[in-house]
Amino acid sequence: MIALRQCRAILAIQLRVALSFRTDLVLQLIRSLLSIVVYYCLWRAVFAAHPQAGGLDFTFMVAYIVLVQVVHNLTRPPDLARELAQGIQEGGIVVHLVRPYALHLYFLAETLGAVAWRVVWVALPLFLVALALGFPLASAAQVGLFLASLPFALVTNLSIEMTLGLAVAWLRQNEGLIQFRNFLQSFFSGALVPLALFPPPLSALARWLPFRSTVDVPLGLYLGYLGPESLMIQASWALGLWLFSLYLLVRARKQLTILGG
């Protein structure tokens, strides 16, 4: 019960904090819209040259690129890997460690706070723009599966962020790791190019990595190229990575070294 009250309080703080950075929200909307426009033009050129490339059609592609942005905005945590790294390196993390909540709960609430604003300011306007562009509406079952997969995508993202952040306790810095993850994730999640267009060895590799949980699975469920069983795989990744990051936190706390204040 107390955890719920805490969660609500942290969420309220995050909503409050986000409100003092309104420019960021506007920029996110512009960035997402620009991204859709750029990809739209790009794929139109591709399909003009090769109709039915990879067995896909242009209507599918338009839906795909809009959904990538919608899913990003609804499941991406704030820059926690860097925030956590800074807290561990400079000792600011102690402020959290002396309070009666789990660090994971705090970062989950922080993520939900960031996402809550994006629902209103980014995802909704995006969706309206998409409808105007002729975005295909899926069946109720597909929409249901899509919505169910979003929390798992969010938890997967969050766990990866936490893992990268906590790695600082051993590596002393994580910028290289973050850049490496950014590259892997943008590629193997399906955010840049649908996994269906990958050459077979790469698409097989993508199937074994957790990144596809964050984009490809929700999109597949909405667009109907994946069935409910992929929701189970996604849930397993989310749970596994979450537990792993919890385990890392316990280990990191034990060997935390913060001297002099």
Next chain:
Amino acid sequence: MRAGIEVRDLTRVFYTFDRREGLRGAAIDLIFPRKAHPVFALRGVNLTVPFGQCVGLLGPNGAGKSTLIKILAGVLHPTHGEVRVNGLDPWKGRYRHRRSIGVLFGHRSQLWWNIPVSESLRFLAEIYGVERGEFRHTLTRLRELLDLDPLLPLPPRELSLGQRMRCELAASFIHSPAVLLLDEPTIGLDLLARIRLRSFLRDLAATGDTTILFSSHDLLDVEGVASRIVVIDKGHVLFDGTLDELRARYTDFTARVTVYLDEPASWSLRDKLSQHGELDWDPNEPWVLKAKVKHVLQFVQELTESSTPRDVRIEQPSIEEVVLALYGNKVPHDRA
């Protein structure tokens, strides 16, 4: 009697690596394993603080004060030894322990930088599960004790350090913790702000409802506030007793006396005065004498008898000098 804080045989070791020097050294470090060697932040510390007592923890930089407070707060894990705060193990009874303590780190802020202090305090009360009525009651009391009214509507980024520290204290105390741990709460504060902070702690200590442990490297901070003083250095407890007991040894501490003379003094005066301690003499500079407190009065007497100084300034012994005096003649090799 219930103990607020119990520490038995507490040791904390950190490991640092020998780093080879320069670019070439760094390159060799990349390939060959570096030698780790232990640094003892705390060695076998014992401390029992009865419920409701106010203890001043004194020591120079790097003495282990911060490490001790962080272990009591459950942030750092002890290498060896037992710790109980309010009867709870900070490491195992995590959330119950956290709810019973209030912590302030002098060089960190627990307030949200961009939102008004009043909102930060309300959020913290929610996080600690403080009931609405209780929160209002505590806030009223804190507003009075810390003069918060003009500060509450402002975000911390618009506050001075002294103002912010008052708000930080309020934040540490918003859930009325049984134990208050303050790590260098006076760091960087001017005299007025320090006096204010001391009077808050004195009022709080007088109620006897809160066990307080606060660290400082300034003797001035503990006077009239802490009923008990613990001095640590190099991870050892050097002194544990009342302020009066520390004062009894005070006359052995070294004070600095600076003398401003208008005309050059005679050699005989200089020789006479240097019997009292270590005299730094330079014809163009004011004289500086380092002497035990008990010899200072006699020095000043002799000085005024045989010359007419423009000004004489006497400085309090610093914590480093107190620590040296507490070691007595057995100054350890790594100090001195």
